[in-house]
Amino acid sequence: MFNLFKKTQDALRRTRESFFGKVTQLFDRPEISDSLWYDLEELLISADVGVPTTEKIINRVMERAKSEKMRDAGDVKAALKQEMASILKKSEITPKQDGLKVIMVVGVNGSGKTTSIAKLANYYKKQDGALMLAAGDTFRAAAIGQLQLWGDRIGVDVIAGKPGGDPAAVVFDALQAASNRHMKTLIVDTAGRLHTKFNLMEELKKVKRIAAKANSAGIDTILVLDATTGQNGLTQAKHFKDAVDLTGVFLTKLDGTAKGGIVLAICDQLGLPILFIGTGESLDDIAPFDPDSFVDALFGEDAASTNGQR
Numbered sequence: 001m002f003n004l005f006k007k008t009q010d011a012l013r014r015t016r017e018s019f020f021g022k023v024t025q026l027f028d029r030p031e032i033s034d035s036l037w038y039d040l041e042e043l044l045i046s047a048d049v050g051v052p053t054t055e056k057i058i059n060r061v062m063e064r065a066k067s068e069k070m071r072d073a074g075d076v077k078a079a080l081k082q083e084m085a086s087i088l089k090k091s092e093i094t095p096k097q098d099g100l101k102v103i104m105v106v107g108v109n110g111s112g113k114t115t116s117i118a119k120l121a122n123y124y125k126k127q128d129g130a131l132m133l134a135a136g137d138t139f140r141a142a143a144i145g146q147l148q149l150w151g152d153r154i155g156v157d158v159i160a161g162k163p164g165g166d167p168a169a170v171v172f173d174a175l176q177a178a179s180n181r182h183m184k185t186l187i188v189d190t191a192g193r194l195h196t197k198f199n200l201m202e203e204l205k206k207v208k209r210i211a212a213k214a215n216s217a218g219i220d221t222i223l224v225l226d227a228t229t230g231q232n233g234l235t236q237a238k239h240f241k242d243a244v245d246l247t248g249v250f251l252t253k254l255d256g257t258a259k260g261g262i263v264l265a266i267c268d269q270l271g272l273p274i275l276f277i278g279t280g281e282s283l284d285d286i287a288p289f290d291p292d293s294f295v296d297a298l299f300g301e302d303a304a305s306t307n308g309q310r
Contacts, residue, residue: 007287009297011279015260019047020298027077032065036073047261048230053268057083081295087268088291099217100178101185106204106240107224109192112252114143116224116278117189118150119286125156128184134174135160136167136207137191147189154283167191167203168210175214201243208244220247222275227254230262237270248275255280260298
């Protein structure tokens with residue numbers, strides 16, 4: 001748990017030193033005043049929490065402050081952290097129990113999708129060992145080569161077809177190969193943009209239908225989302241969610257933005273869980289998302305003391 005907290009804390013350094021550092025400073029004042037709420041609202045919106053989610057959080061904290069007759073700003077801060085964590089906890093999911101774990105990874109080109117697949121593969125290989133990759137982004141020749149390079153580096157097989165081939169056929173072959181070789185996990189890359197007459201979302205639907213028919217245990221579909229895109233990323237997520245019924249989000253480049261509040265907006269406005277966060281550029285820079293660790297890291301809690309409380 002300490003290692004998870006440290007990775008999360010490191011990824012949120014820029015956010016903590018900017019917007020949420022200012023949020024923390026708001027509670028240094030001796031008493032609660034109207035200006036606290038105005039200042040808090042401005043800072044949360046600036047941190048990419050978004051207007052709807054910001055209003056929801058502040059209204060809940062104000063109601064608690066009133067009903068519990070809070071007079072100390074420290075009590076309000078504690079209530080704020082609890083309300084944030086409750087929004088994130090709403091979206092937690094239960095992992096599949098039986099059968100081949102199939103993870104279909106979607107996302108626009110440039111979001112860090114291929115690197116995130118490599119991190120996921122490295123993560124699951126350390127857990128299960130028996131893992132394969134499927135190069136389902138046949139529309140971009142470089143994507144196949146990149147995935148094969150990552151596969152060689154990690155030490156896992158990659159099932160691939162020819163550039164421009166049918167991605168659904170590649171995925172079908174990969175599912176058969178994974179089953180025959182008694183794999184525990186299959187991670188499928190998909191196109192992030194098509195240079196053909198086909199609509200991206202329709203192509204992704206087709207790939208998922210084929211995969212679902214061939215794998216009775218079901219499919220987890222993870223959206224790779226670039227944290228630096230902020231509120232614009234929510235629009236991307238909505239399109240993918242409508243098309244392929246997302247399981248959750250892998251949030252990349254969190255260490256590259258000062259606006260980590262986007263995590264709250266994703267969970268609240270889309271009802272999607274954050275499953276993993278990217279915490280750097282190396283293969284091991286991945287952390288399963290933990291709501292309490294995330295909120296503590298936002299507010300700059302001491303890692304050692306926080307770990308000791310859990």
